[in-house]
Amino acid sequence: MASRTDNRILLRKFLLIALLMFGFAWALVPLYRVICEVTGINQLVKAGDAPEENPVAGVPVTLDFDATVQPGLPWQVVPLVRRVEGRTGEFIRVDYEITNRSDRRVIGQAVPRYLPAAAGPHVQKLDCFCFKEQAFEPGETRRFPVVFVVDKALPSEIGRITLAYSVFSLPGREP
Amino acid sequence: MATVEDSAHLPHDAHGKPGGWARWVYATNHKDIGTLYLWFAFAMFISGGVMALAIRAELFMPGLQFWQPELFNQLTTLHGLVMVFGAIMPAFTGLANWMLPLMIGAPDMAFARMNNWSFWLLPPAALLLMLSFWVPGGAAAAGWTLYAPLSTQGGMGMDLTIFAIHILGVSSVMGAINIVVTVLNLRAPGMGLMQMPMFAWASLITAYLIIAVMPVLAGVVTMVLTDRHFGTHFFNAAGGGDPVMYQHIFWFFGHPEVYIMALPAFGIVSQVIPTFARKPLFGYASMVYATASIAILSFMVWAHHMFTTGMPATAQLFFMYATMLIAVPTGVKVFNWVATMWEGSMTFETPMLFAIGFVMLFTIGGLSGVILSVAAVDVQLQDSYYVVAHFHYVLVAGALFSLFAAVYYWFPKMTGKMYSEGLGKLHFWWSLLWFNVTFFPMHFLGLAGMPRRIPDYALQFTDFNAISSVGAMMFGLGQLIFFYNMVRSIRHGKEAPQLPWEGANTLEWKIPTPAPYHSFVEAPELKAGDNGVILSMQGGEHH
Numbered sequence: 151m152a153s154r155t156d157n158r159i160l161l162r163k164f165l166l167i168a169l170l171m172f173g174f175a176w177a178l179v180p181l182y183r184v185i186c187e188v189t190g191i192n193q194l195v196k197a198g199d200a201p202e203e204n205p206v207a208g209v210p211v212t213l214d215f216d217a218t219v220q221p222g223l224p225w226q227v228v229p230l231v232r233r234v235e236g237r238t239g240e241f242i243r244v245d246y247e248i249t250n251r252s253d254r255r256v257i258g259q260a261v262p263r264y265l266p267a268a269a270g271p272h273v274q275k276l277d278c279f280c281f282k283e284q285a286f287e288p289g290e291t292r293r294f295p296v297v298f299v300v301d302k303a304l305p306s307e308i309g310r311i312t313l314a315y316s317v318f319s320l321p322g323r324e325p
Numbered sequence: 326m327a328t329v330e331d332s333a334h335l336p337h338d339a340h341g342k343p344g345g346w347a348r349w350v351y352a353t354n355h356k357d358i359g360t361l362y363l364w365f366a367f368a369m370f371i372s373g374g375v376m377a378l379a380i381r382a383e384l385f386m387p388g389l390q391f392w393q394p395e396l397f398n399q400l401t402t403l404h405g406l407v408m409v410f411g412a413i414m415p416a417f418t419g420l421a422n423w424m425l426p427l428m429i430g431a432p433d434m435a436f437a438r439m440n441n442w443s444f445w446l447l448p449p450a451a452l453l454l455m456l457s458f459w460v461p462g463g464a465a466a467a468g469w470t471l472y473a474p475l476s477t478q479g480g481m482g483m484d485l486t487i488f489a490i491h492i493l494g495v496s497s498v499m500g501a502i503n504i505v506v507t508v509l510n511l512r513a514p515g516m517g518l519m520q521m522p523m524f525a526w527a528s529l530i531t532a533y534l535i536i537a538v539m540p541v542l543a544g545v546v547t548m549v550l551t552d553r554h555f556g557t558h559f560f561n562a563a564g565g566g567d568p569v570m571y572q573h574i575f576w577f578f579g580h581p582e583v584y585i586m587a588l589p590a591f592g593i594v595s596q597v598i599p600t601f602a603r604k605p606l607f608g609y610a611s612m613v614y615a616t617a618s619i620a621i622l623s624f625m626v627w628a629h630h631m632f633t634t635g636m637p638a639t640a641q642l643f644f645m646y647a648t649m650l651i652a653v654p655t656g657v658k659v660f661n662w663v664a665t666m667w668e669g670s671m672t673f674e675t676p677m678l679f680a681i682g683f684v685m686l687f688t689i690g691g692l693s694g695v696i697l698s699v700a701a702v703d704v705q706l707q708d709s710y711y712v713v714a715h716f717h718y719v720l721v722a723g724a725l726f727s728l729f730a731a732v733y734y735w736f737p738k739m740t741g742k743m744y745s746e747g748l749g750k751l752h753f754w755w756s757l758l759w760f761n762v763t764f765f766p767m768h769f770l771g772l773a774g775m776p777r778r779i780p781d782y783a784l785q786f787t788d789f790n791a792i793s794s795v796g797a798m799m800f801g802l803g804q805l806i807f808f809y810n811m812v813r814s815i816r817h818g819k820e821a822p823q824l825p826w827e828g829a830n831t832l833e834w835k836i837p838t839p840a841p842y843h844s845f846v847e848a849p850e851l852k853a854g855d856n857g858v859i860l861s862m863q864g865g866e867h868h
């Protein structure tokens with residue numbers, strides 16, 4: 151049979167257990183981290199998936215930049231760099247400067263071409279003014295970046311690629 | 326000599342009870358506190374039920390009829406919190422308060438004043454939860470699981486909810502310690518642990534679970550609180566934290582919590598079925614061990630709530646098999662209940678009806694649980710209405726039906742009156758029918774892909790939702806039968822005999838009806854068999 155002290159001793163024991171379990175909740179935080187680290191459960195990027203130390207390990211490739219405007223159109227398109235010595239797998243950025251030489255507001259769309267044409271599928275553009283129509287105020291000049299990667303699947307016989315833009319007006323779209 | 330803390334040396338008149346409001350506010354008598362718990366739980370059951378009906382009203386047809394999605398989410402969240410922490414848990418604690426001392430021959434609960442505090446912490450917590458509907462931003466809307474990062478955002482309704490959970494946690498831990506100390510220290514001579522009624526065993530093991538996991542819940546919501554206001558990043562990935570860690574800590578609490586709401590139900594049914602089958606409980610020892618093993622296993626299965634968080638396959642397999650393992654001790658229990666009824670001379674009074682309804686419907690809910698435990702299936706059914714159907718089968722037809730069984734079973738002992746058997750039976754058949762109309766179609770909705778916690782749904786789910794909503798309204802209406810039966814019977818019911826149930830043979834039926842205000846002031850000398858069956862009793866004084 152139990153006395154008052156027995157009851158109190160049990161009470162203290164269980165209060166202590168309750169406090170310990172409260173502490174255990176907080177201990178789960180570092181524990182969770184350690185378990186995840188040791189087992190690698192929470193590593194979303196595995197060792198084999200890590201990006202290569204030197205992402206630019208591709209083969210050299212020469213890139214020429216050009217632009218043409220159909221006769222009679224008001225555009226002037228100039229690549230600010232004519233030639234880049236790059237490597238496959240490397241991010242390459244060049245800027246184009248486009249001017250509207252007329253006194254009207256015009257809307258144009260640039261269309262890229264590749265020489266040789268077989269190189270086309272291997273030029274992966276991340277950003278280009280050719281992705282959408284561009285509106286120009288009379289006499290306005292703007293610079294546009296082109297960012298791309300020549301992927302490593304580029305056939306080895308292609309050592310030189312020319313990227314040429316033609317700009318067309320979209321007369322029906324003018325306001 | 327068994328003693329009760331505090332009340333033993335109070336300068337009270339051993340024969341009288343204080344009158345008016347003081348009797349309830351200063352209550353230290355386990356029967357008064359049990360009564361308070363039960364009425365509080367009923368009030369919360371009605372509040373949570375009204376929220377459920379608001380949810381079902383919105384889901385009666387597609388489109389937004391009554392509530393904006395924000396309020397709908399608040400309703401689902403508060404419905405869950407109120408039912409779990411306000412209705413089911415306090416109801417079981419209240420029953421334990423009322424019946425445990427009577428069943429094991431104790432004069433009262435071990436810590437009578439702490440008992441008072443355990444109860445009176447509940448109304449402020451409930452008030453915080455209810456008030457949160459009216460603060461800017463409304464109540465918590467992250468679901469009752471309060472997953473980060475949803476819970477680390479949102480308005481002050483979430484803060485009120487966190488404080489409410491803290492208070493409810495303190496209350497239930499104190500209540501649980503009281504139960505453990507009472508059972509371990511205050512049993513009458515001759516009432517050994519392995520003679521205790523299953524309800525006492527279930528309450529004891531449940532109390533251990535509460536002491537072990539409620540502090541973990543308090544810890545994790547405190548982390549949410551510090552993430553919200555004190556610049557920590559426990560669950561904020563941008564600050565180096567991990568929202569998935571919230572789920573791990575929460576479900577470390579949350580899965581044992583499931584059994585906190587189920588084990589006392591097993592205990593009740595294990596008292597009711599032998600009484601009305603007029604046979605001893607089949608496999609008493611295996612019942613005790615099954616209850617204990619369910620409790621232990623419940624700590625090893627938490628991640629089955631998280632199969633879609635991107636666990637490695639090994640972990641999924643571990644939690645899947647561990648979960649399936651729980652079906653074994655649970656199956657033992659179901660088998661034992663059925664075996665107890667086998668060739669018994671059964672009668673079907675209301676408590677027995679609810680107990681049999683429990684066994685059948687809880688088994689359906691258990692089996693859909695086994696289906697959900699299969700990781701490959703769960704990935705498909707996660708967060709669908711199939712899950713909603715599953716846990717309402719175990720919580721409504723499980724916990725709630727067992728509570729109805731308990732209230733009808735012990736009503737004569739508590740009040741000295743008989744309830745109306747006709748209304749009781751009507752309440753059972755009404756609840757059984759409309760419960761199934763409400764929740765069975767949800768299996769189909771879930772299998773067809775309807776997600777839970779949405780205020781609006783695709784057109785093809787309309788029919789089953791309409792059926793389910795009608796069922797819910799009727800089920801809710803039926804609970805008024807229960808309320809009316811209780812109130813009317815307390816006032817005008819027939820006087821109950823000391824032994825209203827022919828087959829009842831545990832200790833609480835050996836004392837006068839209604840139970841004297843101070844029972845077992847002097848401990849009786851008992852000779853007890855399995856499941857608390859009293860073979861002989863000597864002494865034992867009441868006032």
